[in-house]
Amino acid sequence: MKFKNLFLSAVLLVASVIVTSPSVSATTCPELKLVFARGSGGERWHDQNYLAFKTALESKLSPTRLNYEFEDLDYAAVGLDFFTALGAFFGGGEAYRFGDSVNQGVANLINLVNHQCPQTKYVIAGYSQGAMVVSKALKALAADKVIYAATFGDPKIYLPEGAGPMPVACQGQNLSSYRIYVPDCYAYLGKLGTQLPYQPASFEGKYGTWCNKTDIFCSSYLSITSHTSYVRDNLYEDASRVIFSKITTAFGLANHYVSPHDTAILIDATGSMAGLIEQYKAEALNLAEQTINSGGRVALYDYRDLDDPYEPHEHCGFETCTLSLIQTSLNQIRANGGGDTPESLLSASLTVMKKQTWRQGSTKSLVVLTDAGYLDPDRDLTTFAEVVKLSKQIDPVNFYIITTDENLHAYQNLASATGGQVVSSASDLSILTSDIIARFDSLPRVEESTAPQTYLKVALLSVDDNYDNITLRFRPASAQTLVVMNDAILGVTEASEITIGSLDRSRINEIALLPISETARGEATIVSIEPLVLLGAPDTGRATTK
Numbered sequence: 001m002k003f004k005n006l007f008l009s010a011v012l013l014v015a016s017v018i019v020t021s022p023s024v025s026a027t028t029c030p031e032l033k034l035v036f037a038r039g040s041g042g043e044r045w046h047d048q049n050y051l052a053f054k055t056a057l058e059s060k061l062s063p064t065r066l067n068y069e070f071e072d073l074d075y076a077a078v079g080l081d082f083f084t085a086l087g088a089f090f091g092g093g094e095a096y097r098f099g100d101s102v103n104q105g106v107a108n109l110i111n112l113v114n115h116q117c118p119q120t121k122y123v124i125a126g127y128s129q130g131a132m133v134v135s136k137a138l139k140a141l142a143a144d145k146v147i148y149a150a151t152f153g154d155p156k157i158y159l160p161e162g163a164g165p166m167p168v169a170c171q172g173q174n175l176s177s178y179r180i181y182v183p184d185c186y187a188y189l190g191k192l193g194t195q196l197p198y199q200p201a202s203f204e205g206k207y208g209t210w211c212n213k214t215d216i217f218c219s220s221y222l223s224i225t226s227h228t229s230y231v232r233d234n235l236y237e238d239a240s241r242v243i244f245s246k247i248t249t250a251f252g253l254a255n256h257y258v259s260p261h262d263t264a265i266l267i268d269a270t271g272s273m274a275g276l277i278e279q280y281k282a283e284a285l286n287l288a289e290q291t292i293n294s295g296g297r298v299a300l301y302d303y304r305d306l307d308d309p310y311e312p313h314e315h316c317g318f319e320t321c322t323l324s325l326i327q328t329s330l331n332q333i334r335a336n337g338g339g340d341t342p343e344s345l346l347s348a349s350l351t352v353m354k355k356q357t358w359r360q361g362s363t364k365s366l367v368v369l370t371d372a373g374y375l376d377p378d379r380d381l382t383t384f385a386e387v388v389k390l391s392k393q394i395d396p397v398n399f400y401i402i403t404t405d406e407n408l409h410a411y412q413n414l415a416s417a418t419g420g421q422v423v424s425s426a427s428d429l430s431i432l433t434s435d436i437i438a439r440f441d442s443l444p445r446v447e448e449s450t451a452p453q454t455y456l457k458v459a460l461l462s463v464d465d466n467y468d469n470i471t472l473r474f475r476p477a478s479a480q481t482l483v484v485m486n487d488a489i490l491g492v493t494e495a496s497e498i499t500i501g502s503l504d505r506s507r508i509n510e511i512a513l514l515p516i517s518e519t520a521r522g523e524a525t526i527v528s529i530e531p532l533v534l535l536g537a538p539d540t541g542r543a544t545t546k
Contacts, residue, residue: 029117032061032068032147032247037105037130039153040098041079044072049127049152052231056240057123060257061247073112075105077129098129098488105133106140114142121250123243125150127230128217131209132156132487136195143202148246150180150239151209152230155190155217155487158198162188162220169446172392172417180208180242181235183447186220187211192487193512193524208242210235222516260362261296262318263287263436264352264397266345268370269302270338276425280369280402281330283429287367288326290437299356300326303348306379308337312348318356338372345374347382353390353397364397365436366418371403371425373410384414391418396444400436402429419445472527473497474513484512484524492516503529 034057038047050072061068078101113122122145126134131154138149151157159176161169162185168174170185178199199207212229214221230236241257248255265284269277288298297318304310315329316322349366358364376384391397398420401411408422415422423432474481476496483490483498486509490500503509509529515522 029120030067030069031119031251032066032121032123033071033112033117034068034123035071035073035109035112035125037073037075037109037124037126037133038077039126039128039130040077040101042077042130044074044077047072047077048231049130049236052236053125053240056237057243060240060244063256064253066247066251066253071112073105073109073126073130073133075108075133076101077105099486102129102132102136102487105130106137109133109137110140113145114140120145122146123148123150123247125152125239125243126154127152128155128227132192135198138203138207139197139200143200143206146203147206147250148243149203149207150243152235152239153211153215153217153227154209155192156194156198157182157187157190157209157211157218158194158196159187162186172388172396172419172446173413174416175419175445177204178207178209179445180210181238181445182209182211182219183213183444184211184219184221185446187218188220189524191217191482191489191514192484193510193526206246208239210239260359261291261294261365261437262299262356262358262362263291263296263365263367264299264301264318264356266312266348266352266366266368267300267302267333268304268343268345268368268372269333269335270304270308270343270372271336272338272341273335273371276369276371276404277333277335279425279429281333283402283433284367284369285327285330286430287433287436288321289323290433292321292323294437296362297321297359298326299352300329301348301352302333303345304337304343306344306347310337312344312351314355318358342373342375343370344378344380345370346376346378346384346387347380349399350382350387350390353387353394358394358397360395362395364395365420366391366397366399367436368399368401368403370401371407373407374414384417388414388417392444392447400432402432469499470503470511470529471497471499472511472513474525476515480516482512482514482516484514486510 034054036050036053038044038050042049054070058070078097109124113124124134124146126132131151134149134151135154135156159169159179159182161167161174161176167185167188176199210230211218212226212233212235213219214223214226216222216224216227241259244257245255247253265287267277267280267284273280284300288300291298298321299317300315300321301312302315303312316325345368349368352366391399396418399415399418400420401415401422402425403411403422405424405426408424411422421432423429474496480492480494482492485500500511511527511529512524513527514524
């Protein structure tokens with residue numbers, strides 16, 4: 001097999017090291033333990049990713065009275081150096097060091113969370129190989145003991161919205177709830193496949209993944225630098241604000257670390273709102289008060305139907321709204337007018353987004369309170385696509401729609417496309433307000449792309465299933481093909497035939513072939529070599545592809 005670079009594995013996974021002294025509380029069972037699983041080759045207690053994670057959260061935790069500890073997970077975090085890569089390719093014995101390391105980390109993490117310190121709550125996180133440890137262990141962890149789990153650069157990431165030549169993620173639709181920062185809308189499966197379920201049901205709302213813009217392991221791109229830049233790009237600081245908000249909620253603490261909020265409130269003022277408008281105005285005031293008290297800004301509008309005729313009315317904007325002015329303005333809003341059910345929300349929201357000056361780096365929300373649907377296109381020909389496009393161009397502006405039960409479905413696409421949420425007017429609206437205030441969306445969940453990506457395919461021709469010498473012949477779909485076996489990267493080849501020796505006869509061996517170009521990778525063809533007999537019997541096997 002002709003490799004472009006036998007050092008590829010080592011360069012991709014091994015993080016650089018910063019040497020400092022470990023700092024661990026002597027308390028046996030703290031109230032909170034924050035556990036980090038470092039990446040390949042990282043030295044325990046000295047790994048730069050662990051230290052960045054610890055520093056970002058300790059700055060927020062130290063003023064609190066919580067009894068907490070940080071721990072760099074005790075596991076091998078084996079590095080893929082030159083000799084390991086050679087062994088993985090030619091030998092078979094060394095090929096499984098990486099998988100053994102991950103499994104050791106999984107076992108140690110499960111033991112730590114499930115069987116030690118029954119009253120302790122946990123935050124768990126991992127980078128690269130350590131992210132694989134976290135995502136693989138998740139389904140076996142006691143979810144009631146875990147406040148939040150986070151992965152960074154996970155080679156096993158799974159984002160179904162990124163599948164296909166024109167994925168829905170590129171339109172900002174159907175984004176996975178755990179997708180916190182994955183700008184590449186073509187991100188789908190990790191470089192080493194995935195594990196399902198990626199988010200167990202018990203971790204809904206307390207699991208998040210970060211994948212740097214062009215990270216070779218979790219995006220559709222091939223940047224090694226992007227994979228090793230989580231510290232430089234301040235992604236641990238971004239994650240620390242999300243995690244700290246979860247910690248403060250879990251322990252009933254005040255959260256003084258909030259990102260600046262720009263929140264525009266848009267109230268439907270048509271006659272059909274008479275039964276809801278006072279409830280809506282009360283929650284709008286609550287939201288405005290919490291936003292302003294946390295250093296944020298509020299704009300207040302009401303809207304009806306352009307055919308009434310009625311243009312969106314600005315009561316005050318980001319530069320002029322004070323809490324007293326908002327309260328006075330809310331008291332002046334009356335429910336009247338209207339006729340047919342759909343109202344001119346698209347036109348009104350476009351007006352609000354264009355008229356207000358949104359601060360760079362702020363968390364941006366447009367909160368709509370209504371009991372009716374919307375017209376698409378609107379009466380002035382404003383379309384759904386225009387509104388979503390402007391929302392994303394701004395950073396995005398996340399739409400939060402509070403409406404009656406019969407309209408929930410009608411607004412789902414708008415909320416999903418802008419990274420927001422739809423909530424029933426019959427629910428406790430203060431919960432939504434708390435969620436909006438706790439958000440830290442200065443980084444986009446996904447970036448829109450209009451250029452379709454070329455998906456490359458591998459056509460497998462044959463497999464010689466002899467455990468002494470496994471030969472794969474295939475038709476390359478690109479100049480280079482990345483070869484991965486049992487979660488270990490073997491290297492990159494330009495050949496159309498490869499031979500791998502000494503597979504593990506006691507297990508199913510999976511070999512993934514991924515066509516790659518300079519900027520993208522295609523879908524993998526996975527060859528499963530399945531033994532038909534037990535270890536010690538004749539070396540006969542069966543090969544399947546998927």
